[in-house]
Amino acid sequence: MNTDSTATTLSPALPPAQPYQRGGTLLLVEDSRLTADYVRLMFRSAGGRLRRADCLRSGRRHMSLYTPDAAIVDLGLPDGSGLDLIAEMARRRPRTGLIVATSGDPEMEEEAFLAGADRFLPKPFGSGAAFCQMLAPVFFGLRGAVVEQASPGQAALRDDLYLALDLLNGTGTRPAYALQFIAQLACMTGDFALERAVIARDMAQVIALLRDRLRALPLI
Template sequence: MTDIFDDFLFPRRPTAERPLLGQTVLVVEDSRVAGETMRLMCLRGGARIRRADSLRSAARHLTNYRPTVVVIDLGLPDGSGLNLIRKLSASLPRVPVLLALSGDSSLESAAIEAGADDFLPKPFGSVSEFHNAILRRLPLEERPRGPREITNEIVAADEDALLDDLALLADLLERSTDRATLSYATNFAVGVGRSVHDEDLATAAASLALQINAGRSCESEIALLAAMIQDRVRSAALAV
């Protein structure tokens, strides 16, 4: 009979089929679409996973949870993921694998400078590419032995996750009265658009973000993005 302590007394080794077996992953990501996609990819590899949707939530997890891999989105509702990367990179003992994540590839150098081991852009690639981003940072003894099949398998979150993200965006754009909230909303929209390969949404949000950051008046552009999101809310609701 299998004992509940077997995983601690006899740690299971990773295999070619489940290369992340034995790893514990904390994903710090506010988007349900991106978070659910990473959850599915981690489970494919045999890893255990938890998700935090903010810096505050991540701090609570890290109080009692010792992950071997932490993946941090750089744009979070209560601050920049760069701050958490700096903290975890400097902590002792250090997290074995510390990865940054963003829909804005221009942030890669800042993430590496802050202490991230690697940068993952949105949209995600294949399951194998995601696994490799983790495996190449792990000690050799924690990687699977022998050859491993590399596939082009892609996983995606369901429509419920997308609907939640779109509903949040609609709410943020409707009640946003300050530049900081608008900036967060547009960056969130860029990430969601890229995660689901909706280039029209990502492009419109990125263009609006540039105008907001430049301090320009952009009420009409905000209304256009809000209308675009409402169209997608209706489409996603019909697909659920």
């Protein structure tokens, strides 16, 4: 995984800082298990609860039951844009204390802020320190935390590779979403060959590379 430091961007209209909390809830709306594992590992010191939704529908279901203390929302989801969910979170009362938009496309930053996000976190994620600093105003356990760089397991990578192949083979999948998911996976893992194949839209090569990556992983 790329470990280069990546700074988050703050919205010019960032709401007043919330009091530090113990045991708060972070809602992660993210389709990639690899990214979700990274966030889970980074969040271990928070002393809070992590809840994950893998699509807009699931994210809305969570929001109908509770208001999270913070939320990280991927902008590219299988059933639509995370911008819609961010706008709903920003309008909701009580409002989610910290709404973070995340995307592998830096050009989405302005749209994220217009939708109501407080911060923008580009992918691939940077250092664990930057991640913890971003969430520290909401989660007491991350204040001054010393966190080692997260290394998600191979099971998470395997799941994302299988999902990528399923997206390419699925009849109901939006082609643009499938390519966006695979491009993000390539970026998160530093797989430049896969990234070039996606940019070239060489689908035969993309499929061949995904299968090669799966065969290279150990069975256990």
